[in-house]
Amino acid sequence: MRTALVLLLLLALAAVPGSLVPQAGRQPTEAAAFRVRHAWLSPILDKLGFFDVFSSPWFAAVYLLLFISLGGCIVPRCVQYARAMRTRAPLVPRNLSRLPHHESWHSAAGPEEGMSAAASVLRRRHFRVSFEPGTNGPIAAEKGYLREAGNLVFHAALFGLLVALAVGSLFSTTGQKLVLEGDGFTNTVTQYDDFNPGTLASGDDLEPFGFRLLGFSATYQRSGPQRGTANSYVARLRFTKGTDAPARNVRVEVNHPLNVGGTKVFLLGHGYAPVVTVRDGKGKVAWSGPVPFLPQDSNLRSVGVIKAPDAVDAQGKPDQLGFSGLFLPTVRLTRKGWLSSFPAPDKPTMVLTAYHGDLGLGSGVPQNVYQLDSKNMTQFKDSDGSPFARALRPGDRMKLPGGAGSLSFDGIKQWASFQIAYNPSNSTALGSALAMGLGLMASLFVRRRRVWLRAVPMPGGGSRIEAAGLDRTGSERMAEELATIAAELRDKIPTTELNAKDSTFRKPHQEQW
Structure with a gap:
């Protein structure tokens, strides 16, 4: 068990890099950006398998060792538990008065009758009773086996959970x-x-x-x-x-x-897709349709790009157009720039800047559809030489400088990600x-306890019944349970006059017969 706990701790520690370093299989974009930001560290992390932690050999080794350790812990304990369930309850101690919880009283019934009644009471209370019917032999009873069963169920279920996680990963x-x-x-x-x-x-x-x-x-x-x-x-x-x-x-x-x-x-989420129409220098439609913009904050301030690879200039020469900017559902202009003050489209506005040149779509290098590669493009300029940018409301149209084309903001659609x-x-x-x-509840709240009863024949007739209990968890509730058993047994068999006069039950070594 100690080995299993150490391996479980190691497994938790091994999973930490998977939370700190973007995983290439599930977060390819974030992993690529991490490699760019930490160019000197990335080769080391690659060799250690930190970009794919949960498929790395060292993580699989810890996982496999935990399986073996749990199996080696569970199987012997199950065998031991099965043997314990088949064995008789432990023998009755010689001196019951030395146990922490004990009682004794006189009964008018004989030892055989008293022990038979005691066995019936204990079985009704779901104790496992060791008693030979028809004899006046002592009774050994035990209860609380569900505690160990709960412990075994917990560990077996943990093993099953690890198997389920492995199957899910595969x-x-x-x-x-x-x-x-x-x-x-x-x-x-x-x-x-x-x-x-x-x-x-x-x-x-x-x-x-x-x-x-x-x-x-x-x-x-x-x-x-x-x-x-x-x-x-x-x-x-x-x-x-x-x-x-x-x-x-x-x-x-x-x-x-x-x-x-x-x-x-x-x-998973949602956002807005402005519907736009891009016309080139010849006035022909180079691109038309909704363009998803990606939210950046809780008020859905979104960024996006529009690409028109089929555009030509006024002379008919290929001159691709690209636009990048913001979509603001409820626009608010502050000193910090364009912001959105509410996520619903109360005052929708699109703020764009425009480029022309080569979008790089024919280079053979995959591109992110939500990013504009402006390396081989030129940003349009206003008449004063400042970067060309416009804010558009639905229905507005933006004309590009030099008759290079235009973009119209036709409406808004929404998108959902699944x-x-x-x-x-x-x-x-x-x-x-x-x-x-x-299993954990059973192992925490079920108490393992034992009860012993002995009937000693008295010279003048009747018997003296001794009862004792032992709680292996050290709970003080054993005294209350033993008193309840004794009270129920006294109701079933008659007591002597001595017990009627003395209603307090003292420890056997304090009683005077």
């Missing part, structure tokens, strides 16, 4: 998708913005379903100290499972995912966690 799949209002999603690998399969999982066996985002609605607190806090996020979907099933409308809310055959669709996750071990992990809780 066979689970997780992906994210940003969906615009009116657009859809089909559960195939190519549809994901980011897809992270487990070590032994693939994208070939994904649950067949799809959905279309019919609309998204959000309500916010309008006043008080919680102004701007979201009251509700609701995504309305048109959902279809398989190819032949009829479509149906469903709602997905925060903490209320859509469950499709074990695959869950969680609502996480689609499948983990085959969720039910096992939940069952193991519940079993751990029940």
Whole structure:
């Protein structure tokens, strides 16, 4: 057990780098940025496996050793527990009066009758009784075996939880998708913005379903100290499972995912997508549609870029256009710059600056769709030589200098981001966690205790009954329980006149017969 506890501590310490260093498998963008910021440290962390901690050999080694240690702890204790359950209760001590809790009294019944009644009382109270019927032999009884059983259940459930986590790491799949209002999603690998399969999982066996985002609605607190806090996020979907099933409308809310055959669709976040139309120098539409902007704060101040790779200049020569800037749902201009004072689109404004040149889309190097590579581009200038920038409201149009084209702000759509996750071990992990809780409660609150009774025949008839108890946890409740057993037994068998006169039960070595 000591080894298992040390390994469990090592496993917790081994997981710390996974929280401090971005994991390449689940946070590729953050991991790439970390490598750029810490160029000298990144090669060392790479060799140590810190960018993929939970798949590293050293983490797997600690995990495997913890499995072996727990198994080596649980199996022998289960065998020992099974043997203890088959053995008889411990023998009756020679001198019961020396035990911490004991009582004695005279009974008019004989020893055999008294012991039979005592065995019946103890069995009714769920004690495991060792007594030969038809004899006046002493009784040994024991109770509280659930304490050790709870301890074993806790450790076995911990073992099951570790197995569930391992299975989940190997066979689970997780992906994210940003969906615009009116657009859809089909559960195939190519549809994901980011897809992270487990070590032994693939994208070939994904649950067949799809959905279309019919609309998204959000309500916010309008006043008080919680102004701007979201009251509700609701995504309305048109959902279809398989190819032949009829479509149906469903709602997905925060903490209320859509469950499709074990695959869950969680609502992660939302934002705005300004609808724009970009015209080039010839007046032709170079790009048109909604563009997702990514929120930067709780008031949904969002950043985004617009790219028009098919634009040409007034002479018909290729001259790609790019725009970057902010979208502000409720605009507020301060000394610090453009801000949003509320997340709802009360005063929507888009602030953009424009570039022309080469977007770099044909270089063969993958680009982030939410970033503008302006390395080979030139920013437009105003007549006074300052950078060209404009603030647009819905319906406004921005003309580029030199007749290079224009951009019109046509309206606003919303988008919602979803996480689609499948983990085959969720039910096992939940069952193991519940079993751990029940086992821990049993091991903490169930008391292991023993009770012994002996009937000694008296010369003038009747018997003297001695009872003693021992609580292995040291609880003082044993005295109360022993008194209750004695009182119930005195009600079942008659007592002598001596007991009627003396209602206080003293320790046997203090009584005078």
